[in-house]
Amino acid sequence: MRAASRIAFPVTNLRRHTVLVCGLWLVACGLSVAGFFDLEQVNEIRLYFAESNWDEILDSLYARGLEERLVGTAVINGIRFDSVGVRYKGYSSYNPNRKKNPFNIKLDYIKPGQTIEGHGTLRLANIYKDPSCVREALSYEITRKYMPAGRSNYADIYVNDTLIGLYSNNEDPDKHFMREHFYCDENARFKGRIEFDSVKMMGWKYLGPDSIPYLDYFELESVSGWPELIALFDTLNNHNEALDRVLDVDRLLWMLAFDILLVNLDSPINTAQNYYLYRDASNRFNPIVWDLNESFGAFRELYGTGLLSLTQMQQLDPFLRSADTQYPICSKVLNDARRRRMFVAHARTVIADVFTSNWYRNRALEIQHIIDAHVQADRNKFYTYNDFLNNVTRSVGSGPLAIVGLTELMNARTAWLLSRPEFQASAPVVSDASGAPYPARPNSHVQFLARIQGADSVWLGLRQNPALRFVRAVMYDDGLHGDSSANDGLYGVRVRLAAGNVEYYVYAENPEAGTFFPARAEREFLTLPVANDVVLNEFMAINEKTVQDPSGQYDDWIELYNNSSQPVSLDDWLLTNDSTNITRWAFPDTTIPARGYLVVWADNDLNQPGLHANFKLAGSSGILLLSDPDGRPIDRVTYGPQFADISYGRYPNGTGRFILMNPTFAAANDSGVGIADPAYHRGQTADYRLDPHPNPFLRSTTIHYALPVRSAVLLRIFDVSGRLCSTLVDAEQSPGSYEITHAVQGQPSGVYFAQIAAKPAKGPALVLTVKLAKTGQ
Numbered sequence: 129m130r131a132a133s134r135i136a137f138p139v140t141n142l143r144r145h146t147v148l149v150c151g152l153w154l155v156a157c158g159l160s161v162a163g164f165f166d167l168e169q170v171n172e173i174r175l176y177f178a179e180s181n182w183d184e185i186l187d188s189l190y191a192r193g194l195e196e197r198l199v200g201t202a203v204i205n206g207i208r209f210d211s212v213g214v215r216y217k218g219y220s221s222y223n224p225n226r227k228k229n230p231f232n233i234k235l236d237y238i239k240p241g242q243t244i245e246g247h248g249t250l251r252l253a254n255i256y257k258d259p260s261c262v263r264e265a266l267s268y269e270i271t272r273k274y275m276p277a278g279r280s281n282y283a284d285i286y287v288n289d290t291l292i293g294l295y296s297n298n299e300d301p302d303k304h305f306m307r308e309h310f311y312c313d314e315n316a317r318f319k320g321r322i323e324f325d326s327v328k329m330m331g332w333k334y335l336g337p338d339s340i341p342y343l344d345y346f347e348l349e350s351v352s353g354w355p356e357l358i359a360l361f362d363t364l365n366n367h368n369e370a371l372d373r374v375l376d377v378d379r380l381l382w383m384l385a386f387d388i389l390l391v392n393l394d395s396p397i398n399t400a401q402n403y404y405l406y407r408d409a410s411n412r413f414n415p416i417v418w419d420l421n422e423s424f425g426a427f428r429e430l431y432g433t434g435l436l437s438l439t440q441m442q443q444l445d446p447f448l449r450s451a452d453t454q455y456p457i458c459s460k461v462l463n464d465a466r467r468r469r470m471f472v473a474h475a476r477t478v479i480a481d482v483f484t485s486n487w488y489r490n491r492a493l494e495i496q497h498i499i500d501a502h503v504q505a506d507r508n509k510f511y512t513y514n515d516f517l518n519n520v521t522r523s524v525g526s527g528p529l530a531i532v533g534l535t536e537l538m539n540a541r542t543a544w545l546l547s548r549p550e551f552q553a554s555a556p557v558v559s560d561a562s563g564a565p566y567p568a569r570p571n572s573h574v575q576f577l578a579r580i581q582g583a584d585s586v587w588l589g590l591r592q593n594p595a596l597r598f599v600r601a602v603m604y605d606d607g608l609h610g611d612s613s614a615n616d617g618l619y620g621v622r623v624r625l626a627a628g629n630v631e632y633y634v635y636a637e638n639p640e641a642g643t644f645f646p647a648r649a650e651r652e653f654l655t656l657p658v659a660n661d662v663v664l665n666e667f668m669a670i671n672e673k674t675v676q677d678p679s680g681q682y683d684d685w686i687e688l689y690n691n692s693s694q695p696v697s698l699d700d701w702l703l704t705n706d707s708t709n710i711t712r713w714a715f716p717d718t719t720i721p722a723r724g725y726l727v728v729w730a731d732n733d734l735n736q737p738g739l740h741a742n743f744k745l746a747g748s749s750g751i752l753l754l755s756d757p758d759g760r761p762i763d764r765v766t767y768g769p770q771f772a773d774i775s776y777g778r779y780p781n782g783t784g785r786f787i788l789m790n791p792t793f794a795a796a797n798d799s800g801v802g803i804a805d806p807a808y809h810r811g812q813t814a815d816y817r818l819d820p821h822p823n824p825f826l827r828s829t830t831i832h833y834a835l836p837v838r839s840a841v842l843l844r845i846f847d848v849s850g851r852l853c854s855t856l857v858d859a860e861q862s863p864g865s866y867e868i869t870h871a872v873q874g875q876p877s878g879v880y881f882a883q884i885a886a887k888p889a890k891g892p893a894l895v896l897t898v899k900l901a902k903t904g905q
Contacts, residue, residue: 163855164205164244165279165299167265167495168871170502173252173295174203174286175214175233182287187224190216197237204244213237221256221421228293228508230254231285246304246769252283253296253419257426259511259531260519261503262495264296266534267390267420269491270482274382274474274651276309277417282499293506294499301404301416307749308768310414311595316353316407318346319418322400330400331455334358334365345400353407360405360413364460371461376414376597378470378650380461383415385475388448389483389545391441391537392423396457397449398431410597425532435528442540446475446548469642470635472550477647479551483542489535492520494871555641556583561634567657567783570627570762574656575610578603578619578645583636586619589650592628592658595751595766598650603634627753627761629785630656659783662696662720664754664763665689666777667730668791669745669770675793678738683731684745686752687794690720691782700757703728705743710755713741725794745770788846790885790895816894817865818884824901828871831856831882835863839886845870845900846881853880 163169177200179185189196197213216222218230236248244250255261264280271277278299285292299305303313322330323344335341339354346357356374363374371377383403387395395417396403402419425441432452436444447468449458462468482488496503496516503509503516515524522533545551561578568574576588586605589598603619605611611620619636633649635642646652666687668674677683686703690696697719704712718739720726728739745752747770754763765786767776775791778784789797817834833843843857856868870882880900887894 165281165297166854167269167279167281168498168854169281170294170499171205171281171283171297172286173233173250173283174289175212175231176201176203176288177214180288183227186214186216186229190222190224197234199238202233202235209235209242211238212242217251218253218256221254226254226508228254228506228510230256231295243304246308247300247302248304249300249302251298251300252285253298253421254510255294255296256421256510257531258421258519259515259524260492260496260534261294261499261516262492262520263423263426263534264298264421265495266488266492267386267392267423268298268417270390270478270488271386271417271420273481274386274478274648275379275417276305276414278305280420282502284502284505291505291507293508294502296421301406301418304748304769306406310406310408311749311751311766311768312409313748315350315409316356316405316413317348317350318353318357318405319349320345320396320401320403320405321347331396331449331452332361332364332457332460333454334361334456337362346405349404356407356411357405357413361456365456368460368464372412374412376408376410376412377461377467379414380457381467381471381474382651383417384458384461385471385478386417388444388446389475389478389541390423391425391444391541392420392427393425393430394419394422394427397455398429399427409595412597424534425537428528438523438532438537441532441537443544444541446472446545446550466637466642468550469637469640470644472553473555473642473644473647475545476551476555477644479542479545480647483538484546488538489520492534496520550641553640554582554638555643556586556636556638557581558634558636558643558645561632561645561654563630563632563654563656567659568625568630570625570658570660571760573622573624574630576601576603576621576623576632577611578634578636579617580605580619580634580636581617582638583619583643584638586634586636588621588623588632588634589653590623590630590632592626592630593764593766594631598631598633625658626764627658627660628764628766629658632656655785657778657783657785658763659691659778660762661692662688662690662698662701662754662762663778663782664752664765665725665782666775666789666792666797667745667752667765668773668775669750669767670747670772670774672772674773674775674791677729677731677733677736677740679733679736681731681733683729683733685793686728686730686741686745687777688720688726688728688754689778689782690722690724690726693722695719695721695724698726701762702753702755702757702759703741704753704755705730705745705750707751707753710753710759710761712743715739727794788852790883790897816884816886816896818882818896818898820882820898820900823898826902828869829900830867830869832865832867833884834865835861835886837888838862839888842885843868844883844885846883857884 185198197215199213202209202212213234215232216229217232222229231252233250236242268277268280280298283295283297285295306313330345360374363370387397404416405413407413428435430436447462449455450462452459519533521535523530559579563574563576586603587600588603591598601621603621605619607614609620611618631653633653634645668685671682698715699717701715702711704710728741730741730745732742732744733740749768751766755761775789776786777789777797779787779797781797819832820829840860841857844855845853881897883897885895
């Protein structure tokens, strides 16, 4: 296959603004490759250029430093992408004399909306300085347990049908990523980087109110944001008591714990680079890890000290730079006693989850098994195949160029850290936490209780909007806050709620140590459903072929449900997709029946029959707010990127939290990932079969399924929140019995769902869902 290619300059500012405006609706028409970041598979990316001297051209473009691109064609897992822009990237990982250099591929360079899973840019790293080939993928997987971070897997890259080698495929922290994790994408976003001719390093120092001194350390990736970034550093350095207002401190503590524990020195704690900052809807900056190929001690130089020996890395101070004024990112954070206790609590969680359990070694070997044949086929790899096999457990090379083995570093480091007084201190024990009544009602008081021993200070972290911050409420053991009697270890607090489900956690501390419950808070939390009589029950923001409105159009729709045994008049109730305009659309004289459903079409077609709101739903991210005639919030849902013909609904029906579902239009949401209403099956369930075995399982399960007729089959795995984990089958298959083995490797134990959607040539589609239980890590 050949395609015309040419050199092109970066998109102009005018063009970027055009893409920004169009991007909200172009998400829906972006191309998709199922499971593109699934770590259980290796992608195939074939690039085609008309120029035979493509490598020389890319080298010359890199040398000019203008981010120009060579335009060609990409074929990714068999799907063709025309007019993509390609350039080399990287600093130390790039060299014009190498055959295998990192790629940056912009799929939407010429064609806005041409994406993979919502991403227009692919970041392909050449696995430099990592004989094990697992550092990047494993590190991202670890980080995602504790904070938002990209996904990472692998891809074989071919150019003009010649294999260049195996690459690490890392999810771009772009607008799609921000929508998914922060529910917005227009705010200030920066990439932390350094100019290597800079006079000094900078770990979040305040350099004055002008943006010019910061240009060596940050690259603006949004339309604006310099005043907000400078205000962050001013607050950190000069008004530290207000830091929580401008920075997600908890997320920073998780990042510091990760970087320091894993001796990830090519990061903001040392080189002041390789991370992103994004300002969320709470006006707080969030750190996001990036470029992890030199974690686990592959980068040995500690600035101010020099190259570290193996022993020095194994015994790297857990409070690194806490007294170094050149690195306020550490010294202005870890010098606070409470933050220091919270940091240790997070570090202990990482150690228990990942290292003392030996999970990281087992997972590294599993990843190596996935890529083994691809490593062997890579003739341009930087190390030998034996180095690949050995580096999980021992060093490759000698002297300053040696790359330490993962277990060689971390087994000794874990033992040394756990011997430190701060890690041996007796922390409070939180045995339980709950909120009642369950479910709660909006505009009412809820009693929160927690059973705790060994604490002298306790707070509840709580929010009702996942796009906003957790607020803190002190909990008491005095017998006066619904907590039984004084000093009995039962802490309580009463909180008045607004609309929206409650996400909450508990933090307890004494002068020596702190404890989070759940241990991975604020990344993980407990949930208390909040449901009124009438609730937002389900909606679909990208309706391509699910259900038509009375005028025969596939429009967005919103389903309400009445939990009560009496009909409820909705006359003059309010519905909006804009929290700053709660009166955007008012219901006419309408009644929702007892235990009944009501559908509103969100299509801005007010003259059509039925209920039609004067707004549409954004498929990228958004909010829905239901209020009574007096403007009091009744129900709220904030959502991230949506998917075509997949709805977002409450489970359990009418009271539960919102998750991705197969649509149950005007009917009960009767499965964790949305089995369609039984009438939808039209009696075909007896002929189709979905049966995983073993179930529960530890590492893998074999999923058996049967088709009575030839059907288009989509077999997928979801986690309990409805997030797609992987796609096992996406093909048309003949009638018969099939089986496929699947491992939810690298994922925590818990509940998952196997789901098959089958569409025969004639007759309605069918969706079957089976719950899976994974035990252990």
